Amino acid sequence: MHASAFDRYRAIDSSLHRLDPRVKVLVTVLFILSNALLPDGAWGGFGLAFAVLIIANLYSGLGWLFTLKQSYVALPFALAAVTVLFSLPGPALWTVELGSWQVVITQPGALRFLSILVRSWLSVQAAILLVAVTRFPDLLHALRHLKMPGILVSIIAFMYRYLFLLTDEVLRLRRAREARSAVLPGTKGGGSVLWRAKIAGSMAGQLFLRSIERSDRIYSAMLARGYAGQLLTLNPHVMKRADWLVLAASISLLIIVQAAARFSL
Amino acid sequence: MRPEFFINRLYLHIPDGMLNVATSIICWVLAAILIGIAIYKVRGELGERQIPLMGVMAAFIFAAQMINFTVIGGTSGHLIGGALAAIALGPWAGMLVMSAVVIIQGLVFQDGGLLVMGANLLNMALISTIVGFGIYKVFGTRSWKVRMVGVFAASWLSVMAAAFSTSIQLWLSGTAGLGIVVPAMMGIHALIGIGEALITTAAVAFVLRARPDLIDPNAGKSRGGRGWIAAASVIVLVVLLLTPFASANPDGLERVAIDLGFIDKAQSAPYSVIPDYELPVLGATSWSTFLAGLIGVLIVVGVVAGISLIRKSQGREG
Numbered sequence: 233m234h235a236s237a238f239d240r241y242r243a244i245d246s247s248l249h250r251l252d253p254r255v256k257v258l259v260t261v262l263f264i265l266s267n268a269l270l271p272d273g274a275w276g277g278f279g280l281a282f283a284v285l286i287i288a289n290l291y292s293g294l295g296w297l298f299t300l301k302q303s304y305v306a307l308p309f310a311l312a313a314v315t316v317l318f319s320l321p322g323p324a325l326w327t328v329e330l331g332s333w334q335v336v337i338t339q340p341g342a343l344r345f346l347s348i349l350v351r352s353w354l355s356v357q358a359a360i361l362l363v364a365v366t367r368f369p370d371l372l373h374a375l376r377h378l379k380m381p382g383i384l385v386s387i388i389a390f391m392y393r394y395l396f397l398l399t400d401e402v403l404r405l406r407r408a409r410e411a412r413s414a415v416l417p418g419t420k421g422g423g424s425v426l427w428r429a430k431i432a433g434s435m436a437g438q439l440f441l442r443s444i445e446r447s448d449r450i451y452s453a454m455l456a457r458g459y460a461g462q463l464l465t466l467n468p469h470v471m472k473r474a475d476w477l478v479l480a481a482s483i484s485l486l487i488i489v490q491a492a493a494r495f496s497l
Numbered sequence: 498m499r500p501e502f503f504i505n506r507l508y509l510h511i512p513d514g515m516l517n518v519a520t521s522i523i524c525w526v527l528a529a530i531l532i533g534i535a536i537y538k539v540r541g542e543l544g545e546r547q548i549p550l551m552g553v554m555a556a557f558i559f560a561a562q563m564i565n566f567t568v569i570g571g572t573s574g575h576l577i578g579g580a581l582a583a584i585a586l587g588p589w590a591g592m593l594v595m596s597a598v599v600i601i602q603g604l605v606f607q608d609g610g611l612l613v614m615g616a617n618l619l620n621m622a623l624i625s626t627i628v629g630f631g632i633y634k635v636f637g638t639r640s641w642k643v644r645m646v647g648v649f650a651a652s653w654l655s656v657m658a659a660a661f662s663t664s665i666q667l668w669l670s671g672t673a674g675l676g677i678v679v680p681a682m683m684g685i686h687a688l689i690g691i692g693e694a695l696i697t698t699a700a701v702a703f704v705l706r707a708r709p710d711l712i713d714p715n716a717g718k719s720r721g722g723r724g725w726i727a728a729a730s731v732i733v734l735v736v737l738l739l740t741p742f743a744s745a746n747p748d749g750l751e752r753v754a755i756d757l758g759f760i761d762k763a764q765s766a767p768y769s770v771i772p773d774y775e776l777p778v779l780g781a782t783s784w785s786t787f788l789a790g791l792i793g794v795l796i797v798v799g800v801v802a803g804i805s806l807i808r809k810s811q812g813r814e815g
Contacts, residue, residue, distance in 0.1 A: 240605060264513045264612045268521065313515060313672050348672060352514030352610075359513070359607050371604070381536050383548065387597045390552020391559070395601075398553075398560035405564070425566075429692065432566035433699020436576060439561055440585065440704055444711060447553035451546055 240363040246293030248365045252475040253374035259482040260362045264355040266486045270493050272340075272347040277493025281354050284485050285361075292365050299357035299364075313348045317341040368392055373469055394446070401442055405435045509577070509663055510602065511617055513610030517670040524666065525615030531623045532596055538589040551590055555597035558582055564696070579621060579659065580629025580652035581697045585704070585712055588630040588725055595622035616666050620659040624732060629655035631729020634722045645698055652697035654733050656690035657683065661736045679743040 248256075263284070270277040289296045322340035363371070369389075376385045409431065516524075539547065558578040578598070583591035599622045602608035609617040629651045636647025664682040667673040705712055 261611055264610065265518070267514060268516075268518050268612055313667075316671070316673055344671070348514055350514075352512050355513030355610055355612070356607050359604075359611055363605055368605070381533070383536050383540065384532070384593060384596065384600075386548045387552045387555060387593060388600055390549050391555035391597050391601060392605075394553050394556040395559055398556045399563060402560045402563045426695070428566040429695035430699045432564050433696040434703045435564050436561045436581070436696055436700035437703025437707070439564070440557060440700065441707060441711070443553050443557040444550070444708075447550045450553065451549045454549065 239368075240360075241367055242292075242294055242364045244293055246291060246365070248288065248292040248361075251365075251478055252469060252471055253366050253370040254377050254469070254471070255475050255479045255482075256362055256366055257371070257374045257378060259479065260358045262483065262486055263358045266489055267351045267354050269490060270347075270351065273343045274347075274493035277489055278347075278350045278354065280489045280492055284482075284489065285354060285357055288358075288361055292361060294364060299360045302360045302364075303353055303357045313345055316348070317345050320344060370469075377469065390450075394443075394450075397446070398439070398443060401439060402435075405439060409435065509617075509621055509659055510609035511613045511620075511663065511666070512607070513612050515610075515670065515672050516613045516616055516666055518612075520666055520670045521612050521615060523615075524613070524619050528615040528618040528623060532592065532618070535589045535592040535596075539593060542589070547590065551586070551594050552597070554582065554586060554590075555594045555601075558594060558598050559601065561700075566692075566696070576696045577621065577625070577656060577659075577693055578697075579625030580633070580648070580655040580693070581700060583626040583630035583655075584633050584648060584651065584697075584701055588626055591626045591630065592623055595626055598622070616663075620662045620666075624662055625655040625659040627725065628658040628729045628732050631725040631727070632733065634726050635729070645702060648698045648701045649694045653690040653694040654729075654736075656686050656693050658732050658736050660686035660690075661740065675743050679740060683740050 263281070267278075267281055270281070285299065286296050289298050292298065317337045320338050320341040322338040324336045325339045325342050326337040366374075372385050372389050375388075376382060539551075558576075558581070561576050561578060561581070564576060579591070579595055582594045585591070586594060596618055599609065599617050600614065603611060603614050603617060632651035632654050633647050636643050636650065638644050660682045661679070664673070664675075664678045667678050668675045701712065
């Protein structure tokens with residue numbers, strides 16, 4: 233029903249979709265690392281990094297602004313960095329009068345704040361692109377090749393598979409609660425906050441019991457199908473020449489971004 | 498559905514760009530060590546049967562975070578789940594389950610970044626689980642009331658500990674001033690933590706009434722419990738002692754940190770951890786930060802080991 237909310241993969245065919253998932257994971261992490269390494273106020277470097285991102289978007293076949301349109305998810309946390317506007321010492325850029333309070337936004341504060349925002353915004357776009365062009369099983373396979381412990385990969389694989397079922401279970405529980413929580417207009421319904429919290433807790437407990445029972449059935453069904461502790465894949469994932477070329481090209485681009493940012497400062 | 502993802506997760510899921518490289522890498526190293534130990538322990542204690550169970554439990558935690566209750570007006574209480582996972586599954590399995598949740602949230606839903614995922618794992622999957630389980634063990638399972646108070650305290654403190662380490666990471670990265678971020682984060686999470694504690698307590702009470710055999714059958718045994726109590730107590734003590742200090746006297750704590758070489762000019766030049774053309778990890782500042790962090794960790798480990806050894810020998814005599 234709401235599978236689209238969980239599956240971020242865009243099923244089309246493009247050169248980025250066909251790329252080896254290991255290369256995609258590595259380049260994504262390197263891109264984010266490169267952003268973190270760019271100094272404050274390196275606008276040239278940030279601009280070039282954005283250009284790299286647009287090139288990747290073009291190769292994904294999803295439109296050159298695809299990740300930009302999806303990138304609002306990172307913004308709420310920017311609140312955490314707001315305080316840096318006022319807490320860095322330096323010449324005042326802008327003074328706000330709030331009653332008897334005087335809030336001073338300093339120049340280095342504003343520079344740091346904007347840089348953090350841009351870094352965050354560029355990085356989240358890379359992560360969005362990664363899951364849009366990589367099937368989840370391929371992503372897991374790549375993580376396993378990149379030496380993530382097998383037991384953790386298996387847990388994640390199972391988790392992702394049952395996420396859909398259990399969120400459906402939650403929606404059913406919530407629908408049941410709403411159906412039983414009629415309120416007459418003008419009256420206050422639902423009891424005290426404590427009572428509501430207790431109901432929510434009981435729902436979580438109920439969900440826990442249903443999940444445990446389901447995992448028992450899953451295990452029996454899997455044993456019946458020959459499960460021996462390992463999830464298998466038919467996808468061989470061999471690095472082709474094109475994969476190596478893209479990896480090399482991406483790393484060189486990121487080195488150029490870093491160099492340009494430092495020389496332009 | 499999307500807005501719901503935000504409300505509670507907003508403040509603890511650090512996105513990329515908020516932490517500097519040195520802090521991110523140190524957190525990754527610490528998280529990898531802890532997860533490695535957890536895998537080793539779980540592999541020894543549980544069979545292959547546990548892998549589907551842990552996978553489904555991770556999906557359970559993820560789904561349970563969608564269960565909300567109205568507090569006042571448009572605000573609502575949610576679950577994060579670290580303490581619940583630790584109490585229901587035991588600490589090591591709880592760590593792995595919470596790690597899977599944090600990894601999926603970061604990787605698929607961009608709730609939390611990739612380079613900073615080590616920090617998110619440390620805060621939400623590891624520290625919160627250690628504190629949740631340790632404090633739960635402090636109260637024990639003797640009477641129903643004491644046990645429920647234990648669950649409440651464990652889940653509240655697990656949120657507070659996660660909020661504290663998040664603030665410290667933001668401060669070390671120069672993203673927020675210590676005197677602002679600590680009181681703000683701790684204040685918000687004192688409230689969020691009450692929602693977490695209420696839901697966790699009611700959930701554990703529900704399961705204990707319906708299927709008491711399911712709540713970590715090994716938790717009643719004394720084996721391993723003392724180490725967890727000690728580890729959780731150390732973390733909680735650090736949080737409780739340093740929060741007022743950092744809020745009231747941030748300059749003092751910063752002064753101490755600078756004197757110890759723990760942070761070099763955190764407020765003035767955190768991103769020049771790569772001073773001009775030096776490699777990030779080889780820069781003098783990041784090495785000193787890294788070494789200081791390592792020494793701190795060794796001291797904590799030493800204290801915990803010492804306490805548990807003393808308690809073990811007392812237990813044998815008594």
